[in-house]
Amino acid sequence: MSDPMVRFENVTKRYGALTVLDQLNLDIERNEKVSIIGPSGSGKTTVLRMLMTLERINDGVIWVDGEPLTHMDRNGTLVKASERHLRRVRGKIGMVFQHFNLFPHMTALQNCMEAPVSVLGLPRDEAESRAAELLDMVGLADKKGHFPIQMSGGQKQRVAIARALAMRPKVMLFDEVTSALDPELVGEVLNVIRQLGAEHDLTMLMVTHQMGFAREFSDRVCFFYGGKIAEQGPPDKLFNDPDSDRTRQFLSAVLEAG
């Protein structure tokens, strides 16, 4: 059996005295689609942010594609990763944020070209045709020259997805990508994610409040509670017949809210 695409091994994250994640162990297989659900403050977004190296971890090791991300191998022992090592391994991961974080001074096309040109060193024309292709894929071929402020939330989030894909990541992270959107714009973004899952070999990890989508789209759902995985399993099992009371309480509260 090959290595998992992502492995959290005894990962602990603390903010001062507060332990946000406690000895997390989680493997994500190649091409697996995993949804993370749970109440706010359960540490679910922290999982993505640690994997993207936006947060340092206090203990444990994160592995990506068979090699350590947070550490590097030096003569058989793992030492803290250097910036260079971090940058190399991080290149396999892409992320889409809740608040889009598009670069406001660049057009949609420029947003998707900047990193391929200045990080991967692609020639401009190649980066441009790749960016155009991706914008076409997310249904925004006609918005190439638009600045973020000229677009709706749903359009911005689709540009953000194209921008992350332009770096050819193996793992895509989606951090509550529909939470900042007006309800009528959620569908267009979810459709793009659906299409991505169907047409590309991508490992996808998403934190979401869209239970319907998590259920339909994921191979596995993890329910986080209090910095631990309280329950995980195939969506049908977790949503219809959860083992844990906590899961049941959470699901009924979410369903009640509509």
Add this chain to the structure above:
Amino acid sequence: MSIWDWEYVWEAMPYLLQGAIVTVQATFLGFAIALVLGLVFALIRQSQNRIVSGTMAEIVEFIRSTPLLLQIFFVYFVGPQFGIVIPAWTAGIGMLGIHYAAYCSECYRAGIENVDGGQWEACTALNLSTARAWRVIILPQAIPPIVPSLGNYFIGMFKDTPILAAIAILEMLQRAKNFGAENYRYIEAITMAGALYLLFSLVASVIVQMISLWLNRRYHLQ
């Protein structure tokens, strides 16, 4: 001859401290004028009458875009041309105060405009008089947040006091320069004057922070 001679430092020190007293006096007096007059400017700018508020805005703008030195010259020299003699101290401190009043009025304005519009509506709903609303409700909320920026102008004014030398007020830097000229040695006196300015600036900024914290606690603001 050594580059730095402590002998000269000790010799210059009493001389400089005499000047420092003048500098500190000028700063405190000038700033008192600036605080009061600045508030007056700011309140006039809030006038409902477009012409009144517009004129005030232009005056503030003009004061802020022209050099203090020239303004002091204007006040000090133009009077005598028409037979009105203004003492140097009055002209200097007065203009220092007016100049910084223009800056302070902008601070006050920012503070006033940052007070939630709902506060005015609540005052109207409670039938408070305008004067009372200003005094009891609006200004106590508007002023504490702007204390740090007012404090910066206080420090700024302190550093502008050497300009008074141009109308023969012997403040600290002028004394340092005179000492340098008399002894043909500038380095100690001017460096010490610089060090005293730096010291005062740092001490003043700590005091301003303390006042700001105290005011915010006093009025239960953030």
Add this chain to the structure above:
Amino acid sequence: MGIGFMNEFALGFSVAALVKGAAVTLLVTTGASIVAIVLGLVVGLVRVSTLAPLRWLAVAYIEFFRGTSMLVQLYWWFFVLPIFGLSLSPWTVAIVGVGMNVSGYGAELVRAAIQSVDRGQYEASTALNFPRLTMMRRIIVPQAIRGMLPPWGNLLIELLKGTSLIFFITITELTTASKLAADATGNYLLFFAVALFGYYLIARAIITPLVRWLERRFSRGFIREVVA
């Protein structure tokens, strides 16, 4: 008659001196602005560097130039440096002295603007794997520039006013020229009023519009433009 002629002569002479003074003020303002902008940017960027010793150097620079009076600094350049065998011309002192003083304030503006760029922009840059320098150059600084332009406009007006202090170091700029002209003719009201208006004009008819124009140029993507 003789007196009238003398007065007219003095007046004409004084007006010419005033115009020359205004030109000197413009020149020194331009030169010092360039010094202030370049040094302010460099020191401001060093101030937010990831290397602590570099940051401390920048803090020391900023505190020194903001903490001591501009006139103290000018005197230092003018009277003290010659002791070390470094005699600067009054012009150099004016441009470098005023410029470096203002650069301390400028560096703080740069730091504040950089630190006020949304955290999400840093996170997106990390997610896209930008090296730090590329991130600063392509993503952060272009956004920070827009935020720092209005305060820079005010700062350059402060700089313009600061050039009047070279009155104390023997260059005949606008303030000095107006004082000389007023002393020569006895008409203080006229010459000081004209000089005051001259500064006002430079500030509001040159510096402010220039900064506004730059703001418009850098606001691309921040203001909803009419889509053709």
